[in-house]
Amino acid sequence: MYVAVKGGEAAIDNAHRLLAEIRRGDPAVPDLTVAQIREQMRLLVDRVMTEGSLYDPDLAALALKQARGDVVEAVFLVRAYRTTLPRFGATEALDTGAMTLARRISATFKDLPGGQVLGPTFDYTHRLVDFALAAGAVPGPAAEAEPEADAAACPRVTDLLGQAGLLEPSPPDDGAPVGDLTREPVDYPADRAVRLQGLARGDEGFILALGYSTQRGYGRNHPFVGEIRVGTVELDFTPEELGFPVSLGTVDMTECQMINQFHGHGAVPPQFTRGYGLVFGQGERKAMAMALVDRSLRAAELGEAVVVPAQDQEFVLAHCDSLQATGFVEHMKLPHYVDFQAELDLVRRLRAEHAARTAEPDEPTLREAAE
């Protein structure tokens, strides 16, 4: 029999007070400011913005502080915050070709207009722990050089290759409404725009592992990094009451253009196919993994067999969101007393039946013996 119970309010209140104290850590160590997190844990802030699907560095930094550095918990806070706000509309589509570049590399073309600009990168570092940082070392000033004449206008690599017809063009803007998975549930098969929205906010670890699986042979699509660009882009928005676009300011973004194995059929001569990644902040790993998975999810469109997880839209999109995943996994730690009691009851009954069944063959003998 189940008896409804209530309780735990005081325990919950005290648990949250304890959390606040533990979050603060040793009071002898100075309190971490939101500005410090924003400035010095920037890649973490960028990840929370990308997976929280909300560009606001201060908010993401505060969420990280509140979440004690737990990325998924911080994503939860950011997503919860966004639900409290009205949406004013959608920006004009941003132009990554006009990005002010902090970094721009291509693994396919050595010499390209604008050049290979390494920017602030971990690439080519020796991955030796720098104990000088623990000792509070102040870095020297960054080197400076006069930008070359072609640095002002850096065309996307895909624009250069596209001109020669070697690369499939981007799907044209037909003015059709843009699907939004925060407004309508995803219908499968989902169109590429909705898939990209899902991948952009998907968990970096999950998308990375899926991208990696395609490289290891589970849906191989032979990728090259056409280009990665990191920098700032201006966002324009047209308010209804003004009727002309105003600049909202600039956002940091990372774009990855993946160039993949070529295809040709009937009327279309062989040309490289593409995968695309775009994330908030500096998030190269995520943008690259997103581009790999974007390409593998195009399997059906490109006439490839859909046989592996990274090619399966529903598998990828229904499981890539860290908040949805954690919600379902973590809800299991909440009280399930009723469910479990029902199961327990059932198991006891089945065991009794089982015991009765296994005892039966002996029963006549026992009875006989008793008689």
Add this chain to the structure above:
Amino acid sequence: MPSASQTPPEPGMPDPAARRLAMAQAGQASPAELRAALAQAGITPEAEDLRPAETGLVMVRGRIGGDGRPFNAGEATVTRAAVRLPGGETGFAYHLGRDRDRARLAAILDAHWQRPEARPALDSALAAIAARRAEAARQAARKAAATRVNFFTLARGED
């Protein structure tokens, strides 16, 4: 929420591109810079709220492949303000982030900017702010330029 009225097209209105530029420059300014710009033009930052400053969201649109069909890349916080001056000029601001004070100051600036007598002083203050931003951008471009790879070909044996 009272909806802001459509800005009426008035005769003698300035070039919309010039107003857009002024609004964009104001959007890059800090609240302190906006206060200083208004003070420089002899303006006290007071106006009637046409719509109280409020924070909301915009959906940021990207394009597939960088230049193709649009898709929703994620949202961003935006704060907007709308004010009206006693003379009837209405000013607007839409900025990334959650700073209501800044948006309201920028809306007041936008409203005053539409008064021809206030415009030159505001334009020069905004130009000074923009010049500071441009200098910071130039500095960043110089640092990025120092990380540009200069390839050279190694000379080979015989020739």
